[in-house]
Amino acid sequence: MTSVHTDHHDHDHDHAAIEQVDRPGYYEVMETAIRELLIAKGLISAGDIRHQIEVLDSRSPALGAAVVARAWTDPDFKRRLLADGRKGCEELGISFYDDTQLIVLENTSEVHNLIVCTLCSCYPRPVLGLPPDWYKLKPYRARAVSEPRKVLAEFGTHLPDDVEIRVSDSTAAVRYLVLPLRPEGTDDWSPDELAAIVTRDAMIGVIPVTIGGEAA
Amino acid sequence: MTDHIDQDRPGRGDGAAGDAHRAKPTSSAFEIILPALGERPAFEVGEAVSVRDRSPIGHYRVPIYLRGHVGTVVRIIEPVLVDNEAEGYGRNAGSRLHYYRVAFPLTELWSRYEGAPGDELHVEIFETWLERAQ
Numbered sequence: 001m002t003s004v005h006t007d008h009h010d011h012d013h014d015h016a017a018i019e020q021v022d023r024p025g026y027y028e029v030m031e032t033a034i035r036e037l038l039i040a041k042g043l044i045s046a047g048d049i050r051h052q053i054e055v056l057d058s059r060s061p062a063l064g065a066a067v068v069a070r071a072w073t074d075p076d077f078k079r080r081l082l083a084d085g086r087k088g089c090e091e092l093g094i095s096f097y098d099d100t101q102l103i104v105l106e107n108t109s110e111v112h113n114l115i116v117c118t119l120c121s122c123y124p125r126p127v128l129g130l131p132p133d134w135y136k137l138k139p140y141r142a143r144a145v146s147e148p149r150k151v152l153a154e155f156g157t158h159l160p161d162d163v164e165i166r167v168s169d170s171t172a173a174v175r176y177l178v179l180p181l182r183p184e185g186t187d188d189w190s191p192d193e194l195a196a197i198v199t200r201d202a203m204i205g206v207i208p209v210t211i212g213g214e215a216a
Numbered sequence: 217m218t219d220h221i222d223q224d225r226p227g228r229g230d231g232a233a234g235d236a237h238r239a240k241p242t243s244s245a246f247e248i249i250l251p252a253l254g255e256r257p258a259f260e261v262g263e264a265v266s267v268r269d270r271s272p273i274g275h276y277r278v279p280i281y282l283r284g285h286v287g288t289v290v291r292i293i294e295p296v297l298v299d300n301e302a303e304g305y306g307r308n309a310g311s312r313l314h315y316y317r318v319a320f321p322l323t324e325l326w327s328r329y330e331g332a333p334g335d336e337l338h339v340e341i342f343e344t345w346l347e348r349a350q
Contacts, residue, residue, distance in 0.1 A: 101293065103317070118279050145281070148322075149331045161332035167322070169339040172277040173297050173315060 055097055059129040063094055064177060065198035067127060068209075069191040071104075072182045082106060085177060089127055096126045103168075106179045107205070111164045114152065114205035115176045116144035122170035124177045128200060135204065145169055155206040178205040185211060257292045257314045257343070264288055264349035265318060267341060276301055278345050282337075285325060286349045290338065291317035299342055313343040 024032070038044050067089055071078040081088030085102030096102070102124060105113035117123065118141045123131040134140050143151050148165045152158070159165065168176045180202045186194060202209045259265055269284035277300065292314055299311040322335040329335070 101297070103291075103293075118281070119275075119277065145322075145337055146326055147330065148335065162334075163332075164334040164336060165322075165331060166335070167337045169279065169337060171279060172300055172340055172342060174293060174317075174340045 056125065056130065059126055061128050061198075061200035061203065062195070063089075063092075063129075064124070064127040064200070064203045065195040066191070067092060067094070067104075067177070068179055068198045068203065069195035071179055072194055073191050078179075082179075094127055098125060100124075100126070101174045102127070102177060103174055104177050104179050105166070105168060105205075107181045107208075109163070109181075111166050112152075112159055112205065113176075113178045114144060114148055114165060114167045115170065115178060116141055116167060117170045118142070118145055119171055122172075122175060124175040124203075126175075127177055128203060132200065152206060155201070157207050178203050180205075180209040183209055183211050254313050254343075255296070257316070259289050259292075259314075259316055259343075259346060259348070261289050261292060265316070265346040266349045267318075268345050268347060275304065278341060279339070281325065282320065282339065282341075285320055287318040287320040289316050290319045293317060293340060299344065301342070315340045315342055316346060318346070 035049065039046055067081065070092065071081050071088075077088065077091070080091070081104050085104040086096055086100075088104065089102060090096070105115075107113055115123075116135075121131055121136040123135065125131075140151065145167055148167050149159070152165070170176055180198065182194070183197070186197075197211060198209055199207070201207045264286055265288070266286045267278060267282050267284060271280075271283075293316065294314075296312040296314055298308045299313060302308055302311045317338055318341050320337045320339075321333075322331060322337055323329045323333055325337060
């Protein structure tokens with residue numbers, strides 16, 4: 001159970017105390033047990049775990065957006081990126097700490113790409129950071145491969161039937177990143193200005209990139 | 217025996233191009249290199265492949281909804297990679313083979329698919345899960 005806290009710290013509004021009140025679940029217990037065993041046996045240290053969390057936290061959609069903006073403004077880079085997504089990102093200094101490969105999927109007027117991992121939550125973490133919660137939940141995972149147009153419609157994305165929906169199910173060693181269509185009217189924009197409108201969801205493929213966030 | 221190099225041993229991925237360059241004598245040392253088993257991809261881009269329909273115990277990287285279906289190889293993923301299913305069980309020595317990006321029409325996967333006829337699913341599949349479609 002939770003209770004309103006009474007001890008006064010640095011802010012003056014009331015909220016429920018942030019504390020763990022439930023018994024840890026099965027997987028929490030398993031994670032704790034394995035972590036403690038690995039540390040006790042000297043295979044990894046607590047510092048290693050903390051460092052890896054910092055590695056994960058250092059990755060965010062801003063990296064992917066910079067990759068997309070560069071591809072939109074540098075045709076040679078775009079060609080290399082589409083030939084080998086991982087090498088293209090590595091050119092910009094993005095390391096692949098999880099040793100995955102990356103395929104960059106270009107949206108065109110004929111093909112719209114959508115990414116899912118039906119088995120779990122494979123995601124291009126080196127370039128986008130952690131996936132959103134909905135990406136990891138079973139409704140998205142099951143429906144993205146069986147009724148992708150309905151899923152896209154729920155995100156506000158309506159595509160005509162002559163645009164092919166191409167769903168990529170990441171299952172093993174390869175991760176995917178969508179290279180969205182560059183919006184019209186951005187010809188004179190700088191890479192930084194372009195990167196600012198490229199969102200995480202557009203790089204998963206559930207929405208297009210738009211100017212000013214208007215609906216598709 | 218002096219010409220043992222020319223003895224053709226059909227191996228996995230030993231395609232027509234390999235046969236052709238061994239058929240004529242050559243002076244280039246590079247042209248007689250024989251790839252090891254598994255070094256070259258077994259399937260080509262454009263080839264029809266079926267996903268093996270088997271159900272081993274444990275977590276495998278080929279979703280069940282794809283098993284038994286026929287698709288088309290659209291990309292050979294380089295370089296060869298460790299079979300991460302075997303790796304998951306601590307067995308990874310010598311298990312490097314190709315992954316293939318395989319395309320399936322969504323109308324073929326789901327008989328009641330309600331999207332457009334051109335919609336596709338693409339997925340990467342390890343070589344050991346594929347066989348030539350009849």
